[in-house]
Amino acid sequence: MGMPLELNTMIVTKDKEENLGEDCFLLVKEGYRLYPLNIPIELKRTIGGEESGTAVIKKVVMENNQTTITYVLVK
Amino acid sequence: MGMPLELNTMIVTKDKEENLGEDCFLLVKEGYRLYPLNIPIELKRTIGGEESGTAVIKKVVMENNQTTITYVLVK
Amino acid sequence: MGMPLELNTMIVTKDKEENLGEDCFLLVKEGYRLYPLNIPIELKRTIGGEESGTAVIKKVVMENNQTTITYVLVK
Amino acid sequence: MGMPLELNTMIVTKDKEENLGEDCFLLVKEGYRLYPLNIPIELKRTIGGEESGTAVIKKVVMENNQTTITYVLVK
Numbered sequence: 265m266g267m268p269l270e271l272n273t274m275i276v277t278k279d280k281e282e283n284l285g286e287d288c289f290l291l292v293k294e295g296y297r298l299y300p301l302n303i304p305i306e307l308k309r310t311i312g313g314e315e316s317g318t319a320v321i322k323k324v325v326m327e328n329n330q331t332t333i334t335y336v337l338v339k
Numbered sequence: 340m341g342m343p344l345e346l347n348t349m350i351v352t353k354d355k356e357e358n359l360g361e362d363c364f365l366l367v368k369e370g371y372r373l374y375p376l377n378i379p380i381e382l383k384r385t386i387g388g389e390e391s392g393t394a395v396i397k398k399v400v401m402e403n404n405q406t407t408i409t410y411v412l413v414k
Numbered sequence: 415m416g417m418p419l420e421l422n423t424m425i426v427t428k429d430k431e432e433n434l435g436e437d438c439f440l441l442v443k444e445g446y447r448l449y450p451l452n453i454p455i456e457l458k459r460t461i462g463g464e465e466s467g468t469a470v471i472k473k474v475v476m477e478n479n480q481t482t483i484t485y486v487l488v489k
Numbered sequence: 490m491g492m493p494l495e496l497n498t499m500i501v502t503k504d505k506e507e508n509l510g511e512d513c514f515l516l517v518k519e520g521y522r523l524y525p526l527n528i529p530i531e532l533k534r535t536i537g538g539e540e541s542g543t544a545v546i547k548k549v550v551m552e553n554n555q556t557t558i559t560y561v562l563v564k
Binding site for chain 4: 340341342343344345346347348349351372373386
Protein backbone atom coordinates (compact mmCIF):
# COMPACT_ATOMS: atom_id res chain seq x y z
CA MET A 265 0.00 0.00 0.00
CA GLY A 266 3.03 2.21 -0.38
CA MET A 267 4.35 4.01 -3.44
CA PRO A 268 7.79 2.90 -4.62
CA LEU A 269 10.02 5.86 -5.23
CA GLU A 270 13.69 6.36 -5.95
CA LEU A 271 15.56 9.23 -4.37
CA ASN A 272 18.02 10.65 -6.91
CA THR A 273 20.87 13.03 -6.25
CA MET A 274 22.22 13.24 -9.78
CA ILE A 275 21.02 12.91 -13.38
CA VAL A 276 22.22 9.92 -15.39
CA THR A 277 21.28 10.43 -19.03
CA LYS A 278 22.44 7.20 -20.72
CA ASP A 279 22.33 9.35 -23.88
CA LYS A 280 18.54 9.33 -23.84
CA GLU A 281 18.06 13.04 -23.29
CA GLU A 282 16.24 15.15 -25.86
CA ASN A 283 17.50 18.66 -26.59
CA LEU A 284 14.62 21.14 -26.38
CA GLY A 285 16.78 24.01 -27.65
CA GLU A 286 19.88 25.72 -26.33
CA ASP A 287 20.85 24.31 -22.92
CA CYS A 288 17.46 22.84 -22.11
CA PHE A 289 16.89 19.07 -22.11
CA LEU A 290 14.13 16.55 -21.44
CA LEU A 291 14.74 13.08 -20.04
CA VAL A 292 12.30 10.24 -19.35
CA LYS A 293 13.17 7.73 -16.59
CA GLU A 294 11.35 4.58 -15.59
CA GLY A 295 9.47 4.50 -12.29
CA TYR A 296 8.69 7.31 -9.88
CA ARG A 297 11.74 9.29 -8.89
CA LEU A 298 12.31 12.15 -6.55
CA TYR A 299 14.80 14.74 -7.83
CA PRO A 300 15.69 18.09 -6.28
CA LEU A 301 14.46 21.08 -8.29
CA ASN A 302 16.30 24.40 -8.63
CA ILE A 303 19.53 23.04 -7.15
CA PRO A 304 22.72 22.40 -9.15
CA ILE A 305 23.29 18.65 -9.35
CA GLU A 306 25.74 16.39 -11.16
CA LEU A 307 24.98 15.25 -14.68
CA LYS A 308 26.53 12.01 -15.94
CA ARG A 309 26.19 9.92 -19.09
CA THR A 310 26.62 6.65 -17.22
CA ILE A 311 26.39 5.69 -13.55
CA GLY A 312 30.06 4.85 -13.22
CA GLY A 313 31.22 7.54 -15.62
CA GLU A 314 32.97 10.80 -15.04
CA GLU A 315 30.87 13.83 -14.22
CA SER A 316 30.00 15.44 -17.54
CA GLY A 317 28.43 18.61 -16.26
CA THR A 318 26.13 20.34 -13.83
CA ALA A 319 22.43 20.81 -14.35
CA VAL A 320 19.44 22.42 -12.67
CA ILE A 321 16.08 20.64 -12.88
CA LYS A 322 13.19 23.00 -13.63
CA LYS A 323 10.30 20.56 -13.92
CA VAL A 324 9.45 17.04 -12.76
CA VAL A 325 6.43 15.08 -14.05
CA MET A 326 5.37 11.75 -12.52
CA GLU A 327 2.82 9.76 -14.54
CA ASN A 328 2.21 6.20 -15.81
CA ASN A 329 5.09 4.84 -13.77
CA GLN A 330 7.54 7.20 -15.48
CA THR A 331 9.27 10.36 -14.36
CA THR A 332 10.07 13.06 -16.90
CA ILE A 333 12.51 15.80 -15.97
CA THR A 334 13.30 19.05 -17.75
CA TYR A 335 16.72 20.43 -16.93
CA VAL A 336 19.10 23.19 -17.93
CA LEU A 337 22.86 22.78 -18.27
CA VAL A 338 24.62 25.31 -16.09
CA LYS A 339 28.24 24.61 -16.98
CA MET B 340 21.13 23.91 -0.42
CA GLY B 341 18.16 21.62 0.15
CA MET B 342 14.80 21.54 -1.60
CA PRO B 343 11.81 22.28 0.62
CA LEU B 344 9.11 19.71 0.13
CA GLU B 345 5.86 18.85 1.86
CA LEU B 346 4.87 15.24 2.34
CA ASN B 347 1.12 14.93 1.83
CA THR B 348 -1.07 11.97 2.73
CA MET B 349 -4.39 13.44 1.65
CA ILE B 350 -5.78 15.94 -0.85
CA VAL B 351 -7.26 19.17 0.51
CA THR B 352 -9.09 20.96 -2.30
CA LYS B 353 -10.26 24.21 -0.67
CA ASP B 354 -12.75 24.25 -3.59
CA LYS B 355 -9.96 25.13 -6.01
CA GLU B 356 -10.14 21.94 -8.07
CA GLU B 357 -10.97 22.09 -11.77
CA ASN B 358 -13.19 19.38 -13.25
CA LEU B 359 -11.55 17.93 -16.36
CA GLY B 360 -14.61 15.83 -17.19
CA GLU B 361 -16.38 12.98 -15.42
CA ASP B 362 -14.54 12.03 -12.22
CA CYS B 363 -11.21 13.58 -13.18
CA PHE B 364 -9.92 16.73 -11.50
CA LEU B 365 -6.90 19.03 -11.57
CA LEU B 366 -5.63 20.93 -8.54
CA VAL B 367 -2.74 23.39 -8.21
CA LYS B 368 -0.99 23.68 -4.82
CA GLU B 369 1.72 26.11 -3.76
CA GLY B 370 5.24 24.79 -3.18
CA TYR B 371 6.71 21.40 -3.97
CA ARG B 372 4.68 18.56 -2.55
CA LEU B 373 5.13 14.85 -2.52
CA TYR B 374 1.89 12.90 -3.00
CA PRO B 375 1.48 9.14 -3.43
CA LEU B 376 0.36 8.12 -6.93
CA ASN B 377 -1.97 5.21 -7.72
CA ILE B 378 -3.02 4.74 -4.09
CA PRO B 379 -6.48 5.61 -2.72
CA ILE B 380 -6.15 8.60 -0.40
CA GLU B 381 -8.56 10.82 1.48
CA LEU B 382 -10.04 13.84 -0.24
CA LYS B 383 -11.23 16.78 1.88
CA ARG B 384 -12.53 20.26 1.13
CA THR B 385 -10.86 21.77 4.20
CA ILE B 386 -8.09 20.57 6.49
CA GLY B 387 -10.32 20.21 9.52
CA GLY B 388 -13.37 19.10 7.54
CA GLU B 389 -15.02 15.75 7.21
CA GLU B 390 -13.66 13.35 4.62
CA SER B 391 -15.57 14.08 1.43
CA GLY B 392 -14.34 11.21 -0.67
CA THR B 393 -11.50 9.02 -1.82
CA ALA B 394 -9.28 9.79 -4.78
CA VAL B 395 -6.40 8.28 -6.72
CA ILE B 396 -3.70 10.61 -8.04
CA LYS B 397 -2.64 9.80 -11.61
CA LYS B 398 -0.18 12.60 -12.31
CA VAL B 399 2.01 14.98 -10.33
CA VAL B 400 3.82 17.97 -11.89
CA MET B 401 6.35 20.05 -9.95
CA GLU B 402 7.35 23.34 -11.58
CA ASN B 403 7.79 27.04 -10.72
CA ASN B 404 7.36 26.36 -7.02
CA GLN B 405 3.93 24.84 -7.61
CA THR B 406 2.67 21.26 -7.62
CA THR B 407 -0.20 20.31 -9.92
CA ILE B 408 -2.00 17.03 -9.35
CA THR B 409 -4.49 15.20 -11.53
CA TYR B 410 -6.76 12.84 -9.63
CA VAL B 411 -9.76 10.62 -10.13
CA LEU B 412 -12.60 10.26 -7.62
CA VAL B 413 -13.04 6.62 -6.73
CA LYS B 414 -16.07 6.81 -4.44
CA MET C 415 22.75 5.35 -8.10
CA GLY C 416 19.44 6.19 -6.48
CA MET C 417 18.05 5.17 -3.12
CA PRO C 418 14.93 3.02 -3.23
CA LEU C 419 12.29 4.36 -0.92
CA GLU C 420 8.64 3.62 -0.27
CA LEU C 421 6.24 6.45 0.41
CA ASN C 422 3.75 5.32 3.06
CA THR C 423 0.50 7.02 4.01
CA MET C 424 -0.63 4.54 6.65
CA ILE C 425 0.84 2.05 9.12
CA VAL C 426 0.28 -1.65 8.47
CA THR C 427 1.35 -3.62 11.53
CA LYS C 428 0.84 -7.26 10.47
CA ASP C 429 0.79 -7.88 14.25
CA LYS C 430 4.53 -7.25 14.44
CA GLU C 431 4.35 -4.14 16.63
CA GLU C 432 5.98 -4.10 20.05
CA ASN C 433 4.21 -2.31 22.89
CA LEU C 434 6.64 0.07 24.61
CA GLY C 435 4.14 0.87 27.37
CA GLU C 436 0.73 2.54 27.38
CA ASP C 437 -0.22 3.69 23.86
CA CYS C 438 3.29 3.73 22.48
CA PHE C 439 4.47 1.14 19.95
CA LEU C 440 7.56 0.25 17.94
CA LEU C 441 7.43 -1.38 14.50
CA VAL C 442 10.25 -2.53 12.22
CA LYS C 443 9.62 -2.58 8.44
CA GLU C 444 11.86 -3.86 5.67
CA GLY C 445 13.51 -1.35 3.33
CA TYR C 446 13.67 2.42 3.55
CA ARG C 447 10.29 4.02 3.98
CA LEU C 448 9.11 7.57 4.20
CA TYR C 449 6.32 8.14 6.75
CA PRO C 450 4.81 11.45 7.84
CA LEU C 451 5.68 12.42 11.43
CA ASN C 452 3.34 14.26 13.82
CA ILE C 453 0.29 13.77 11.58
CA PRO C 454 -2.62 11.43 12.42
CA ILE C 455 -2.57 8.53 9.96
CA GLU C 456 -4.50 5.30 9.57
CA LEU C 457 -3.36 2.19 11.40
CA LYS C 458 -4.27 -1.23 10.01
CA ARG C 459 -3.40 -4.80 10.90
CA THR C 460 -3.41 -5.93 7.26
CA ILE C 461 -3.28 -4.07 3.96
CA GLY C 462 -6.77 -5.03 2.91
CA GLY C 463 -8.21 -4.96 6.42
CA GLU C 464 -10.51 -2.51 8.11
CA GLU C 465 -8.96 0.54 9.70
CA SER C 466 -8.15 -0.42 13.28
CA GLY C 467 -7.20 2.96 14.62
CA THR C 468 -5.36 6.22 14.18
CA ALA C 469 -1.75 6.79 15.14
CA VAL C 470 0.83 9.56 15.19
CA ILE C 471 4.43 8.69 14.36
CA LYS C 472 6.95 10.33 16.70
CA LYS C 473 10.22 8.84 15.43
CA VAL C 474 11.55 7.27 12.24
CA VAL C 475 14.91 5.48 12.03
CA MET C 476 16.39 4.32 8.71
CA GLU C 477 19.36 1.94 8.99
CA ASN C 478 20.60 -1.37 7.53
CA ASN C 479 17.85 -1.41 4.93
CA GLN C 480 15.18 -1.30 7.62
CA THR C 481 12.90 1.45 8.85
CA THR C 482 11.84 1.50 12.50
CA ILE C 483 8.93 3.70 13.54
CA THR C 484 7.74 4.67 17.00
CA TYR C 485 4.09 5.67 17.12
CA VAL C 486 1.37 6.57 19.58
CA LEU C 487 -2.26 5.46 19.29
CA VAL C 488 -4.52 8.48 19.33
CA LYS C 489 -7.94 6.81 19.26
CA MET D 490 -1.85 18.70 7.20
CA GLY D 491 1.41 17.93 5.43
CA MET D 492 4.83 17.24 6.85
CA PRO D 493 7.53 19.76 5.93
CA LEU D 494 10.62 18.02 4.70
CA GLU D 495 13.85 19.12 3.06
CA LEU D 496 15.38 17.03 0.30
CA ASN D 497 19.17 17.07 0.70
CA THR D 498 21.74 15.94 -1.82
CA MET D 499 24.85 16.76 0.18
CA ILE D 500 25.97 17.06 3.80
CA VAL D 501 26.81 20.52 5.11
CA THR D 502 28.49 20.19 8.49
CA LYS D 503 29.03 23.80 9.60
CA ASP D 504 31.66 22.25 11.90
CA LYS D 505 28.94 20.76 14.09
CA GLU D 506 29.74 17.11 13.43
CA GLU D 507 30.79 14.83 16.26
CA ASN D 508 33.49 12.25 15.64
CA LEU D 509 32.32 8.83 16.81
CA GLY D 510 35.73 7.24 16.19
CA GLU D 511 37.82 6.71 13.08
CA ASP D 512 35.95 7.93 9.97
CA CYS D 513 32.49 7.83 11.51
CA PHE D 514 30.59 11.03 12.35
CA LEU D 515 27.27 12.11 13.79
CA LEU D 516 25.50 15.33 12.79
CA VAL D 517 22.24 16.85 14.05
CA LYS D 518 20.27 19.11 11.68
CA GLU D 519 17.13 21.12 12.38
CA GLY D 520 13.83 20.01 10.85
CA TYR D 521 12.98 16.82 9.00
CA ARG D 522 15.35 16.09 6.16
CA LEU D 523 15.50 13.39 3.57
CA TYR D 524 19.04 12.19 2.78
CA PRO D 525 20.07 9.29 0.55
CA LEU D 526 21.55 6.35 2.47
CA ASN D 527 24.35 4.11 1.21
CA ILE D 528 25.24 6.43 -1.68
CA PRO D 529 28.42 8.53 -1.86
CA ILE D 530 27.47 12.20 -1.52
CA GLU D 531 29.36 15.46 -1.22
CA LEU D 532 30.45 16.69 2.19
CA LYS D 533 31.01 20.41 2.74
CA ARG D 534 31.79 22.60 5.73
CA THR D 535 29.70 25.49 4.42
CA ILE D 536 27.03 25.76 1.75
CA GLY D 537 29.09 27.94 -0.55
CA GLY D 538 32.39 26.29 0.32
CA GLU D 539 34.59 23.94 -1.60
CA GLU D 540 33.79 20.25 -1.44
CA SER D 541 35.76 18.88 1.51
CA GLY D 542 35.14 15.21 0.98
CA THR D 543 32.77 12.39 0.13
CA ALA D 544 30.64 10.56 2.68
CA VAL D 545 28.16 7.70 2.87
CA ILE D 546 25.23 8.02 5.25
CA LYS D 547 24.55 4.83 7.22
CA LYS D 548 21.72 5.95 9.49
CA VAL D 549 19.04 8.66 9.54
CA VAL D 550 16.89 9.42 12.60
CA MET D 551 13.93 11.83 12.45
CA GLU D 552 12.52 12.90 15.82
CA ASN D 553 11.44 16.08 17.68
CA ASN D 554 11.75 18.18 14.55
CA GLN D 555 15.41 17.22 14.16
CA THR D 556 17.23 14.88 11.82
CA THR D 557 20.35 13.09 13.02
CA ILE D 558 22.61 11.43 10.48
CA THR D 559 25.49 9.03 10.98
CA TYR D 560 27.98 9.02 8.13
CA VAL D 561 31.33 7.58 7.16
CA LEU D 562 34.03 9.47 5.27
CA VAL D 563 35.00 7.57 2.16
CA LYS D 564 37.81 9.75 0.82
